[in-house]
Amino acid sequence: MKRTVLLLAIWALGAVACDEADEAGAPAGAAWLDDVEQPLPQWLSDTGLFADVRTFTPAEGVAPYYPPYPLWSSGADKARLLALPPGTAIGVGEDGGFVFPVGAVLAKTFTLEGIEGRRGEEVAVETRLLIKRAAGWTFAVYHWNRENTEAQLIAGERWPERRLELEDATGTGRTDPYTVPGELDCRACHDTHRQAEPVIGVDPLNFDPDLAPLFEVAPAPVELPAASPEEAAAMGYLLGNCVHCHHGREKGDNAAFSLMPAALRANTVNQPTASSASGDGIRVVPGDPEGSAIYEAVVRARDPGYPGDFKPMPPVGIDRVDPDAAAVLGAWILSLEDE
Ligand code: HEC
Ligand code: HEC
Numbered sequence: 089m090k091r092t093v094l095l096l097a098i099w100a101l102g103a104v105a106c107d108e109a110d111e112a113g114a115p116a117g118a119a120w121l122d123d124v125e126q127p128l129p130q131w132l133s134d135t136g137l138f139a140d141v142r143t144f145t146p147a148e149g150v151a152p153y154y155p156p157y158p159l160w161s162s163g164a165d166k167a168r169l170l171a172l173p174p175g176t177a178i179g180v181g182e183d184g185g186f187v188f189p190v191g192a193v194l195a196k197t198f199t200l201e202g203i204e205g206r207r208g209e210e211v212a213v214e215t216r217l218l219i220k221r222a223a224g225w226t227f228a229v230y231h232w233n234r235e236n237t238e239a240q241l242i243a244g245e246r247w248p249e250r251r252l253e254l255e256d257a258t259g260t261g262r263t264d265p266y267t268v269p270g271e272l273d274c275r276a277c278h279d280t281h282r283q284a285e286p287v288i289g290v291d292p293l294n295f296d297p298d299l300a301p302l303f304e305v306a307p308a309p310v311e312l313p314a315a316s317p318e319e320a321a322a323m324g325y326l327l328g329n330c331v332h333c334h335h336g337r338e339k340g341d342n343a344a345f346s347l348m349p350a351a352l353r354a355n356t357v358n359q360p361t362a363s364s365a366s367g368d369g370i371r372v373v374p375g376d377p378e379g380s381a382i383y384e385a386v387v388r389a390r391d392p393g394y395p396g397d398f399k400p401m402p403p404v405g406i407d408r409v410d411p412d413a414a415a416v417l418g419a420w421i422l423s424l425e426d427e
Contacts, residue, residue: 121147121171124191124219132215132230132239137169137195142237144197144212149174153296155289157328160410162266164198165210170290170299171195177304178290185283186290186307192220194287200266202257211236213254214268218278218287225286227274246271265407273404282335293349294327312349315427322420323349325413329402356382357424367397375425377418387414 120129121136133141137150146152150171158166172178176189195217199210217228230239231250242250249270253263278286290299293310300306314320326334326347336346345362346355356372361381369381377383381398389400390409 121150121193124193125221128217128219128228128241130241130243132241135193135217137171137193141239147171151299151302153290153299155291155294155296155328157294157324158289159328159405160412161198161405162264162407164200164213167197167199168289169193169195169197170302172302178299178302179304180292180307181284183283184292185285186287186292186295186303188220188285188287190220190222194218194290200254203254212239213252213266215239216274220285225278227271227278229268231268242268249273267407269405276404277332277402280333280335281337282332288332293331314349316423318416318420318423319352321416323352325416326352329410329413333402366399369398372421372424374427375422377421380421383414383417383421386410386417 119136120126120134129135132138136147139145139147144167146169150169153168153170155168171193172189173191176191178189178192179187181187195215197212197215199212201209201211203211203213212232214232215230217226217230219226219228229242229247231242232239247270250268252266252268254266256262256264275286278288283291288294290296292307295307297309312320312323314323327349330347334345334347336344336348336351346352357374359371361367361369361371367381367384369384370379371381373379378388382401384396385398385401387409388394389396389398
């Protein structure tokens, strides 16, 4: 409860500061985006990514996109934007991953429905940024004010995670926990050595074909090597939520356990778990979701009082179980019984 009050105070402060900025006539859409080597502006509206942050309208030349296999983040909807410097394009590197030009910026705004005291039906909570500078990639987060008119930079290198309690708008007094990740959490998913660049949702196996004009050579869409619709759905789910860590390349924590589409069956069906930090079990037992380690780690390990040894998966970035994960993984494991 205390935390909520504090949080409201922070929002209120943000709102006041932001009104002052408006009165001082801060230039709309200043040109940070034209030279990303500059320090990040304090307000999202000054990044140049949006023509109007209040309506989430992207600036001209900034491309909205939607990856076919999105990450589930505790029920938040996300609006994604990609901006490249004029005259540049995305290429392909030696490892087969996409390579972005210096000056590329990717942004993801997280919105949720029905939060107390905020404008509109879909209210923004945070906007995450990935920026490619000459010296490498930088991560950043902007936290939206209570009125949803502006978002403020959560400052500094290595900022800590921020736990929020988001109040239900229907007056039930219910609150939902929500975590804005700290920088180390961003890196836990994005810097996993799957490929040279930390971008995940614009990837050879997971990209929006509408982005084709932004590539040097438009990449061919990839078909998943699935034996059934249930398997295709499971592969897609794991692509969006797991393979940034479980990618099978050498480096990274437990990266050796690959959940990439081509390796999925060989690495899971009737295969024992291998992590010493985790529980013993069989990763996928055909026909038996409850007896499968994957299902246990994703669904049951998040139950309060869960008695087993599995760490909830994914280990960072979500606050509760994705109902789709239970349905999609369960349906796939059941479908394997008939083979
Ligand atoms: C639990 C893992 C996880 C964490 C933690 C995480 N991300 Fe991501 N992020 C992803 C995945 C997966 C995608 C691609 C799928 C999507 O967009 O839904 C993504 C997409 C993005 C994008 C769009 C560009 C891209 O890589 O696809 C940005 C920008 C971004 N994240 C920034 C951040 C920042 C900044 C943080 C820390 C505050 C962060 N992320 C924390 C997994 C994570
Ligand atoms: C942020 C990185 C990360 C993400 C994302 C992630 N995992 Fe893991 N996973 C790990 C690590 C590290 C371990 C080993 C440590 C442990 O078990 O405590 C692990 C262990 C596991 C294990 C048990 C060990 C084994 O050998 O079988 C399973 C099952 C698993 N993950 C499934 C998943 C699934 C399914 C997803 C997606 C829904 C997922 N993980 C997402 C990092 C991640």
